[in-house]
Amino acid sequence: GAGVSQSPSNKVTEKGKDVELRCDPISGHTALYWYRQSLGQGLEFLIYFQGNSAPDKSGLPSDRFSAERTGGSVSTLTIQRTQQEDSAVYLCASRGGQVGGEAFFGQGTRLTVV
Amino acid sequence: DQQVKQNSPSLSVQEGRISILNCDYTNSMFDYFLWYKKYPAEGPTFLISISSIKDKNEDGRFTVFLNKSAKHLSLHIVPSQPGDSAVYFCAASGLSGGSNYKLTFGKGTLLTVNP
Numbered sequence: 001g002a003g004v005s006q007s008p009s010n011k012v013t014e015k016g017k018d019v020e021l022r023c024d025p026i027s028g029h030t031a032l033y034w035y036r037q038s039l040g041q042g043l044e045f046l047i048y049f050q051g052n053s054a055p056d057k058s059g060l061p062s063d064r065f066s067a068e069r070t071g072g073s074v075s076t077l078t079i080q081r082t083q084q085e086d087s088a089v090y091l092c093a094s095r096g097g098q099v100g101g102e103a104f105f106g107q108g109t110r111l112t113v114v
Numbered sequence: 115d116q117q118v119k120q121n122s123p124s125l126s127v128q129e130g131r132i133s134i135l136n137c138d139y140t141n142s143m144f145d146y147f148l149w150y151k152k153y154p155a156e157g158p159t160f161l162i163s164i165s166s167i168k169d170k171n172e173d174g175r176f177t178v179f180l181n182k183s184a185k186h187l188s189l190h191i192v193p194s195q196p197g198d199s200a201v202y203f204c205a206a207s208g209l210s211g212g213s214n215y216k217l218t219f220g221k222g223t224l225l226t227v228n229p
Binding site: 004031033035041042043045048050056091093095102103104105106107108 | 120148150156157158159160163203205215216217218219220221222
C-alpha cells in the first residue's frame with residue numbers, strides 16, 4: 001500500500017503477557033518513529049530509526065520496551081510483561097531522508113492491558 | 115524537559131472567525147517545523163510546514179508564522195470551519211537526516227469550531 005500500515009489495529013492483552021506491534025513504513029522511507037498517546041495526553045516519543053544508524057531509544061519508558069527494524073523496512077515494537085499503564089495508542093510514522101519533508105503516520109494500534 | 119510546548123490545551127472559536135494556535139520551542143538546533151491535525155481514532159495527518167529560512171508559509175486557509183528570535187510559531191486558520199475541530203500538534207526537527215531528524219511533538223491543542 002501507499003501509506004504506513006500498522007497491525008493489529010486493536011489489541012487486548014492480559015497483564016504480564018508480551019505483545020508485538022508491527023509497522024510497515026512507506027517504501028523507501030529511511031526514518032521510522034514510534035510514539036504513543038495515552039488517554040488525554042500528547043504524543044510521547046519512544047524510539048527513532050534512521051537508515052543504518054544506531055536507533056535513538058531515549059524515549060523508551062522501561063527495559064520492558066524494545067524495537068527493531070529489519071532490513072531498513074518493517075519495524076516491530078515489543079512490550080514484555082505488559083502493565084496496565086502501557087495501555088495507549090501506539091503510533092508509527094515514516095519519513096523520507098530528503099531535506100525537510102513530513103512524516104506520515106499509520107492509524108495506530110490501540111493497546112488495552114486488562 | 116519539554117522542547118516543544120503548546121501552552122493552550124484547548125481553544126474554542128466561532129465558525130468563520132480566525133483560529134490561532136501557538137507553539138514555543140527551546141532547542142535552537144530545530145530548523146524545520148510542522149503542524150499536524152488529529153481526529154479521534156485516527157493517526158495524525160500533516161497540515162503544513164515551514165523551514166527556518168522562512169518566516170511565513172501559506173496553504174489555502176492555513177498559514178504558519180515562524181519567529182526564530184522568539185522561538186515561537188503559530189498556525190492561523192481562516193476562516194475556521196466546524197470540520198477543523200480536532201487536536202493540533204506542533205512538531206520540530208532538524209532539517210536533514212541523522213540524529214537531528216528526530217521529530218519532537220508538543221502536547222497538542224484541542225480546537226473546537228462552533229457553528
